[in-house]
Amino acid sequence: MAQTTQSTLGSSLQTVLNPQGQPTGAFEPLSMAPRLDSLNGKTVYLVDVGFAGGYEFLEELRAWFSRNMPAVETILRRKQGNMFLDDPELWAEVKGKGHAVIFGVGG
Amino acid sequence: MERDSRNHGMNLRFSFTPYPVVGMSRPVLRRYIEGQDPISGKPLVPELLEALTKPLADQEKNAERVERPARPRLLEPDTEDNLQRLFLENGWTDGLPIVLPTHERVAEMLLGTSHAPDEVVGRMTVTTTQERIEYTVEKVAVNAVMAGARPEHFPVILAIAATQEPAFPSSTTSFARMVVVNGPIRDEIGMNSGVGALSPFNFANSVIGRAWTLMSINLADSRLGETFMGSQGHNLNYNNMCCAENEEKSVWEPFHVQKGFKPEESVISLFRGWSVINSMGAANAVRPASEETVIMLKAFPALRSAATLVMDPLVAKGLKDQGFKTKQDFSRWLSENVKIPAEQYWGADIIYAFVAPLARQGIEPFASWSKLPKDAPIAPYHDPRQINILVVGGETNPLWLTTDFVYTQSSSVDKWRPKGGIRRDARSIRMPAAVACSDGTCGIG
Numbered sequence: 001m002a003q004t005t006q007s008t009l010g011s012s013l014q015t016v017l018n019p020q021g022q023p024t025g026a027f028e029p030l031s032m033a034p035r036l037d038s039l040n041g042k043t044v045y046l047v048d049v050g051f052a053g054g055y056e057f058l059e060e061l062r063a064w065f066s067r068n069m070p071a072v073e074t075i076l077r078r079k080q081g082n083m084f085l086d087d088p089e090l091w092a093e094v095k096g097k098g099h100a101v102i103f104g105v106g107g
Numbered sequence: 108m109e110r111d112s113r114n115h116g117m118n119l120r121f122s123f124t125p126y127p128v129v130g131m132s133r134p135v136l137r138r139y140i141e142g143q144d145p146i147s148g149k150p151l152v153p154e155l156l157e158a159l160t161k162p163l164a165d166q167e168k169n170a171e172r173v174e175r176p177a178r179p180r181l182l183e184p185d186t187e188d189n190l191q192r193l194f195l196e197n198g199w200t201d202g203l204p205i206v207l208p209t210h211e212r213v214a215e216m217l218l219g220t221s222h223a224p225d226e227v228v229g230r231m232t233v234t235t236t237q238e239r240i241e242y243t244v245e246k247v248a249v250n251a252v253m254a255g256a257r258p259e260h261f262p263v264i265l266a267i268a269a270t271q272e273p274a275f276p277s278s279t280t281s282f283a284r285m286v287v288v289n290g291p292i293r294d295e296i297g298m299n300s301g302v303g304a305l306s307p308f309n310f311a312n313s314v315i316g317r318a319w320t321l322m323s324i325n326l327a328d329s330r331l332g333e334t335f336m337g338s339q340g341h342n343l344n345y346n347n348m349c350c351a352e353n354e355e356k357s358v359w360e361p362f363h364v365q366k367g368f369k370p371e372e373s374v375i376s377l378f379r380g381w382s383v384i385n386s387m388g389a390a391n392a393v394r395p396a397s398e399e400t401v402i403m404l405k406a407f408p409a410l411r412s413a414a415t416l417v418m419d420p421l422v423a424k425g426l427k428d429q430g431f432k433t434k435q436d437f438s439r440w441l442s443e444n445v446k447i448p449a450e451q452y453w454g455a456d457i458i459y460a461f462v463a464p465l466a467r468q469g470i471e472p473f474a475s476w477s478k479l480p481k482d483a484p485i486a487p488y489h490d491p492r493q494i495n496i497l498v499v500g501g502e503t504n505p506l507w508l509t510t511d512f513v514y515t516q517s518s519s520v521d522k523w524r525p526k527g528g529i530r531r532d533a534r535s536i537r538m539p540a541a542v543a544c545s546d547g548t549c550g551i552g
Binding site: 011012013014015016017018019020021022023024025029030031032034035036037038039044050051052053054056057060061064068078079080081082083084100102106107 | 117118119120124126127128129130131133136137139140141152155156159160161162163167168169170171174175176177178179180181182184185186187190194199207208209210213230231235238239240241242245246249250253279321325326327328456459460461464465467468
């Protein structure tokens, strides 16, 4: 008897509500910074955002630039605070002194 | 990653190394740099250089607002079997069958509150880098129905939803969560704070904990491999250790009162961490519970000085007899007496990630700790306010759980109650078992 009831319920059409929340789209679009024609003579910031291993990786990347592209000045920096926190001071420094930035995300 | 950047309204140029980076030796890191991006297949460094010098495409120069279309309120009609399959295939469940959220069931759930169905409860995301998803009272009701909840549970579920905290924030480390209920609502809806409170027996504990999980999936857009990247995941996420504090058997102040609520208020409190250690036997059988707790706390990295103890009422009674008149007394004692070598503290990955930056910024006590010799003892639980104590259990054995959980926030249940009072079934469903022992003696020996 129970099986018959289940079978009947299973074959009838049901309308159910969508369980998902609504996207908010609460962000403003930003264009990317212009690219450089060449890195020669330019300053590239290497910024570690805080995930473990990222700083060590960027140290090795900096060493690669020293060996292979000495005309590029690299500045290795750690972002202040943990990986989830903003660092406006560093962003201002990068804009003021740097020509490009590579963010390193370890983990 | 590309979706992540689009959600910020900005394209970014990504390159990838093999994974993981953490813990790799210098020669391995050098091989990563001299090797290829495993996603694109291109040599890594040339790809990086190109990312800095290749002219921008139109889409990169002129970022356009990316809006996902509004999701329809109703799904296409279908059979029960097909709808169950649809929910599973779309990743809208916890992998278990759900109660289908029909109009009738959702309407009945909405009787569990006086708030309007279209009232916005909040916005949630499993990761702060993703777009936040907005949800209404009705959306919470839909997920509550799916979890198997009844209208009497709805005010508690809405209180959880109002925190805007997901049950499993996306982290490759795989968080565990706990939700604990205090106040009169515990008994009104038949929550279990006694024997087996953390086991899968009690109806209210089970469906409330599950509702938080389903809300995190559907209202915070948790998608495996896309927005959720926990490497191993966490089994506690099925129910999030949902339970009630055993205020009646506790010799100490209820947790919500510690947080500034009145005893007669009903409140949910949330905790987040990773690890749970069961006490290694009964309290005071050989070693005092206080000393045993010190040993267990040393196993954790003490991030944010946080720990949460979930102890049977018998353990609390024993500690009070030992001289700890309040929970705060015991937290202070633990803060002073848990000591580990500086090397152990700084050697934890999670401390490296979250605390080392504070030390470099000169923030105390971390700056001073970072200058200590390796074997110098430090008291890593330096802030006793972050050591939380909850009394849960049925006095069948004086045991306790030691966790690395941090307390995140509490939220009122009462504002979500229906004006006519809690609606409940005429016959209670799977109420907690009566506690056979009321004086504590049955749990010893």
